[in-house]
Amino acid sequence: NAGVMQNPRHLVRRRGQEARLRCSPMKGHSHVYWYRQLPEEGLKFMVYLQKENIIDESGMPKERFSAEFPKEGPSILRIQQVVRGDSAAYFCASSPRDPFLGSPLHFGNGTRLTVT
Amino acid sequence: AQTVTQSQPEMSVQEAETVTLSCTYDTSESDYYLFWYKQPPSRQMILVIRQEAYKQQNATENRFSVNFQKAAKSFSLKISDSQLGDAAMYFCAYLYNQGGKLIFGQGTELSVKP
Numbered sequence: 100n101a102g103v104m105q106n107p108r109h110l111v112r113r114r115g116q117e118a119r120l121r122c123s124p125m126k127g128h129s130h131v132y133w134y135r136q137l138p139e140e141g142l143k144f145m146v147y148l149q150k151e152n153i154i155d156e157s158g159m160p161k162e163r164f165s166a167e168f169p170k171e172g173p174s175i176l177r178i179q180q181v182v183r184g185d186s187a188a189y190f191c192a193s194s195p196r197d198p199f200l201g202s203p204l205h206f207g208n209g210t211r212l213t214v215t
Numbered sequence: 216a217q218t219v220t221q222s223q224p225e226m227s228v229q230e231a232e233t234v235t236l237s238c239t240y241d242t243s244e245s246d247y248y249l250f251w252y253k254q255p256p257s258r259q260m261i262l263v264i265r266q267e268a269y270k271q272q273n274a275t276e277n278r279f280s281v282n283f284q285k286a287a288k289s290f291s292l293k294i295s296d297s298q299l300g301d302a303a304m305y306f307c308a309y310l311y312n313q314g315g316k317l318i319f320g321q322g323t324e325l326s327v328k329p
Contacts, residue, residue: 117307141219141319142260142308155314188258198315199248206252206260 101125103193103207104173111213112181120176120210124193131174132204133166142204148174181214188212217242219309221320223327228297229328235282236323245269248277249283249290250317256305263305266290267308294325302327 104123112118123133129150134142135158138169142173148154148168159166168174178185192204219240220266228234240249251263266274266283273281282291294301307320 125314130315132317135315141308141322142317146318147314147316155316156314184275188262192260192315194315198310198311199312203250203262203265204315204317208257211258 103128103191103205105189105191105207105210107210108208108211109211113215115180116180118178118185118212120178120189120191120212122176122191122193122207124174124191125195125205127194128195129166130194130196130198132194133174133176134190134192136190136209138187140181144160144192145176155167166202178212181212183214186212186214199203217244217309217318219307219318219320221307221323224321224324225326227325227328228294228301230297230299232239232295232297233295234325236294236295236305236307236325238290238292238320240288240307240318241292242288242307242309244312245267246312249281250308250310251279251281251290251292252306252308252319252324253301253303254306258307264292264320297327299327301325 131148133145135140144158146166163179165177188209190209193204194202247268249266253261278295304322309318
């Protein structure tokens with residue numbers, strides 16, 4: 100059973116471009132979470148999705164950021180008109196059910212976004 | 216709001232010795248989970264150990280154990296017989312009782328000296 104797959108591993112974008120980060124959860128996992136890690140900091144929650152639904156987006160910036168988890172295919176974190184402050188490592192995690200019911204989150208290896 | 220604090224930005228231990236990493240948290244909830252994650256230079260987030268707040272017994276996983284003091288809101292990680300491969304950034308994390316929202320501390324960078 101493959102782990103959580105994120106791609107690309109590294110992504111370089113110029114200011115004003117769009118960044119698309121992909122996450123394929125583990126097989127059988129319908130809960131997906133995105134976290135952001137700024138340099139020298141811990142991970143910060145961004146958004147929690149289930150298939151075709153956004154459950155909690157309280158950590159998402161109000162503008163330029165969006166996330167989806169379609170019925171088919173990977174979850175996508177989209178950042179429009181990137182700025183230098185968006186440079187960070189973005190992690191995806193998945194679980195088969197609410198982690199509070201006993202299923203720990205499984206993390207991917209992250210995508211490092213660099214905005215030049 | 217729940218917060219997690221790791222007051223030791225860096226720690227160092229001699230190979231084969233024991234080291235303890237500190238973590239405190241603040242919450243008004245009575246039921247929650249606490250975790251320690253390890254992040255080596257590869258950037259992968261690896262679950263080290265998990266503690267359920269309603270369990271009084273401290274969790275252990277091989278060389279890793281925790282000292283969970285619920286009243287003091289303290290959750291320290293003890294690594295026994297430290298190995299070179301233990302060198303990494305360690306994050307303490309609190310899990311909300313709804314959904315998968317983890318609150319992470321700032322991290323402690325552990326180095327292991329041969």
